[in-house]
Amino acid sequence: MRATVLAYGQTGAGKTFTMTGASENYKHRGIIPRAITHLFREIDDQVNLAFTVRISYMEIYNEQIIDLLATLNEDNTFSNDMLTVVEDKNRLTVKIANNEEEALNLLFEGETNRSIAEHQLNRNSSRSHCIFTIHVESRSRVESSEKVLTAKLNLVDLAGSERLSKTETNGVTLKEAMFINRSLTYLEQVIIALADKKREHIPFRQSKMTHVLRDALGGNCNTLMIANIWGQKEHIEETISTLRFATRMMCVSLSPEVNIQYDPLALIKKYEKEIRELKQELSMHDTLANRSHVQYEAYTEAQRAELVKQIKSFIDNEMEEPEIINIRHIREMLIVFRLLYKNLEGEIENGQRNKNTNVPPAGDANREGSSQIRKPAENERDEGVGDVEGGGFGVGLAPLGKTSRNANVPFPKPPAQKKKAAHYEEEEQAEQPEDQDQFQTFARKTPLSRAEEFEVFKRGKGAEMNRILAENKLILKTKKKQAKELAENVNDIKRQIDELKEKLGNKKIINDESAQIIIDQEEFNNISHLKKLKEDYKKMYEALKPLRSDIEYCHRLTDQCRQKLMTEFEQWYDSSFGPMQSEQAKNSDDVLDIGEKFDRLQMERMSLEDPDSLPFYNAKKNSDRRNIRAVKRGLAPVKIAAPKAK
Numbered sequence: 001m002r003a004t005v006l007a008y009g010q011t012g013a014g015k016t017f018t019m020t021g022a023s024e025n026y027k028h029r030g031i032i033p034r035a036i037t038h039l040f041r042e043i044d045d046q047v048n049l050a051f052t053v054r055i056s057y058m059e060i061y062n063e064q065i066i067d068l069l070a071t072l073n074e075d076n077t078f079s080n081d082m083l084t085v086v087e088d089k090n091r092l093t094v095k096i097a098n099n100e101e102e103a104l105n106l107l108f109e110g111e112t113n114r115s116i117a118e119h120q121l122n123r124n125s126s127r128s129h130c131i132f133t134i135h136v137e138s139r140s141r142v143e144s145s146e147k148v149l150t151a152k153l154n155l156v157d158l159a160g161s162e163r164l165s166k167t168e169t170n171g172v173t174l175k176e177a178m179f180i181n182r183s184l185t186y187l188e189q190v191i192i193a194l195a196d197k198k199r200e201h202i203p204f205r206q207s208k209m210t211h212v213l214r215d216a217l218g219g220n221c222n223t224l225m226i227a228n229i230w231g232q233k234e235h236i237e238e239t240i241s242t243l244r245f246a247t248r249m250m251c252v253s254l255s256p257e258v259n260i261q262y263d264p265l266a267l268i269k270k271y272e273k274e275i276r277e278l279k280q281e282l283s284m285h286d287t288l289a290n291r292s293h294v295q296y297e298a299y300t301e302a303q304r305a306e307l308v309k310q311i312k313s314f315i316d317n318e319m320e321e322p323e324i325i326n327i328r329h330i331r332e333m334l335i336v337f338r339l340l341y342k343n344l345e346g347e348i349e350n351g352q353r354n355k356n357t358n359v360p361p362a363g364d365a366n367r368e369g370s371s372q373i374r375k376p377a378e379n380e381r382d383e384g385v386g387d388v389e390g391g392g393f394g395v396g397l398a399p400l401g402k403t404s405r406n407a408n409v410p411f412p413k414p415p416a417q418k419k420k421a422a423h424y425e426e427e428e429q430a431e432q433p434e435d436q437d438q439f440q441t442f443a444r445k446t447p448l449s450r451a452e453e454f455e456v457f458k459r460g461k462g463a464e465m466n467r468i469l470a471e472n473k474l475i476l477k478t479k480k481k482q483a484k485e486l487a488e489n490v491n492d493i494k495r496q497i498d499e500l501k502e503k504l505g506n507k508k509i510i511n512d513e514s515a516q517i518i519i520d521q522e523e524f525n526n527i528s529h530l531k532k533l534k535e536d537y538k539k540m541y542e543a544l545k546p547l548r549s550d551i552e553y554c555h556r557l558t559d560q561c562r563q564k565l566m567t568e569f570e571q572w573y574d575s576s577f578g579p580m581q582s583e584q585a586k587n588s589d590d591v592l593d594i595g596e597k598f599d600r601l602q603m604e605r606m607s608l609e610d611p612d613s614l615p616f617y618n619a620k621k622n623s624d625r626r627n628i629r630a631v632k633r634g635l636a637p638v639k640i641a642a643p644k645a646k
Contacts, residue, residue: 001151001222001256001257001258002151002154002215002216002220002222002259003153003154003221003223003224003256004155004156004213004217004221004223004224005019005035005153005154005224005225006154006155006156006158006225007019007157007158007225007226007228008225008228008245009161009227009228009229009230009238010161010162010228010239010242011125011159011161012230013229014228015226016030016124016157017030018030018226019031019132019157020033020107020157029553032107032132033107035153035155036103036134037100037549039103039134039136040053040100047141048140048141049138049139049140049141050138050139051136051138052138053097053098053103053134053135054096054097054134054136055095055097055103055133055134055135056069056094056132057069057093057106057110057131057132058092058131058133059113059114059115059128059130059131060128060131061128061176061179062179063179063183063207063208064208065208065212066113067091068109068110068113068114069095069110070093071109071113071626094135101618103134103619104619105618105619107132107619109623110130110132112627114128117172117176125160126157126159127159127173127180129159129209130157131154131157132155133153133154134152134153135150135152136150136151136152136153137150138151139263145266146262146266147262148260148261148262149258149259149261150259151259154213154216156213158184158187159180161181161238162177162181163238182207183208186203186206186209186210187210188245189203190202190203191217191245191248194217194252194253195248195249195251195252197253202214218253218254219255220254220255220257221256222254223249223252223254225249227245227246229243291325294325294326295329296326297328304332304336307332307336308336308339308340311337311340315340453569453573457568457569457572457573458565461568461572462568462569465565466565468561469561469562472554472558472561473558476554476555476558479547479550479554482547483544483548486544487544490540490544493533493536497533497534500526500530500533501530504530507526556621559621563624599621
């Protein structure tokens with residue numbers, strides 16, 4: 001079965017927030033991470049089925065398809081090559097995810113490679129359409145079935161439509177807005193065509209986005225659209241336009257179907273097994289019918305020669321009708337009859353040819369007549385009707401990696417680092433009051449220690465991120481306290497269950513020794529109490545599972561906020577006091593060593609408390625480490641960002 005969830009709306013209406021969520025708060029987790037969590041929980045419950053989950057992540061930026069997981073290839077390099085739309089996927093990275101952590105790792109990796117920019121209505125505006133696809137295959141573990149159930153889930157984050165008069169974009173951002181509005185117009189045309197039952201042609205090929213989503217809109221795909229609106233009167237026109245599009249989407253007819261495929265290798269094994277069983281059945285049937293030496297395979301040359309003798313004897317009335325043994329025998333007899341017929345036909349033609357060569361030569365008139373009669377045949381033969389021409393040749397098959405692609409499309413490059421740093425310095429100077437400017441000037445001349453500067457930064461420019469970090473720590477502490485109390489209750493109930501089981505076991509031994517069949521009131525009460533304790537244990541344990549997921553997600557959010565706070569502090573410190581000297585670099589190395597020790601201690605503590613947790617935390621940490629290594633080696637993915645509109 002195929003399904004699609006897409007978010008549509010104007011820019012800044014919350015589409016990306018709806019699909020992926022925010023990294024600052026666990027409660028604001030998006031649809032994609034929730035879908036991944038739900039999928040792997042369902043997989044864990046289906047013990048009789050074997051599942052294979054594959055994930056791909058792409059974006060369509062300025063009508064160019066970019067693979068967001070290209071940074072995970074084997075040589076650890078990021079390819080800027082654009083992808084093209086073909087019937088079969090080529091060069092699109094499709095990774096296997098064995099668990100929730102690996103799937104989230106792929107999601108976070110793709111999020112770091114997305115194209116974003118800033119304008120008047122949105123600080124982090126998505127400049128491309130992103131498609132996160134989950135491919136699921138399932139087959140039975142119990143029996144070797146060739147039947148394979150396939151499913152495909154498309155989670156689409158569309159770029160928002162923009163009114164240039166409101167966003168006040170220019171330059172690269174203006175070009176991006178034009179591509180976004182045009183592709184959304186083509187999408188609306190496709191939806192209108194799908195809603196019209198009389199339409200025979202659907203214009204999927206007008207844009208690359210509609211071409212990629214041709215099997216994800218309507219038909220046998222269960223399509224769901226989320227309309228994101230901006231609930232303010234200044235955006236009433238965009239809200240009405242979004243609701244009209246949603247109304248058209250409601251008119252698209254859906255008829256979801258289960259997709260069943262058959263594994264060719266499994267089918268071959270199945271057919272081979274059936275053939276062996278049928279041969280055994282035939283052999284048993286021949287044994288019961290007192291038939292021996294029955295041939296079911298094709299005859300050899302010696303066997304066929306013996307059959308030819310029998311058929312000739314039958315034709316010459318030297319023997320009675322041959323005995324029919326089986327279907328194979330009948331087929332071999334027909335083959336022999338055909339050979340005899342062709343041999344007889346050849347002998348007749350040779351006899352006619354020899355008779356014609358012995359005829360006396362005719363007169364001149366007869367020779368002229370015969371030449372006139374043969375002339376049309378020679379003319380027809382000269383025309384070559386029915387002859388096989390030998391002038392053709394095969395061009396062969398092109399190699400897999402030699403397909404044509406759009407290699408001349410220029411890829412947007414990031415602005416120069418010097419201009420970017422100067423731009424940020426101008427923004428900071430414009431936003432800070434005069435007394436802070438004086439303080440920064442004084443600090444540049446006489447910098448404090450890094451610890452003191454960090455405290456100043458947390459009270460000033462990093463106050464917002466420091467507040468978010470404190471809130472996440474408080475939420476994490478609260479949830480850990482709840483989990484601890486719940487775990488203590490679960491352990492207490494488990495201890496009571498063990499005690500009751502031991503007591504009932506001893507009671508059963510005593511009853512067996514005394515041959516007592518009827519249980520007394522005390523034993524009955526213990527059995528009832530044990531049943532109730534088991535129910536309570538199951539309820540509390542089920543309540544503890546989502547709480548553990550919340551804790552691991554809060555851990556990841558806290559570490560991410562801490563990392564972001566440190567990154568912003570490093571940028572602020574470098575812009576205020578210049579690049580760090582060797583002694584400062586040494587201190588930074590010491591901080592990193594402390595951070596590694598903290599991660600190690602944290603992992604040991606969490607492995608003792610909850611060994612099944614932390615898929616979100618591990619996935620995000622691995623993604624951050626990979627990005628840091630890519631930056632150090634000069635392999636960072638190209639980030640497309642436009643300057644702030646003024």
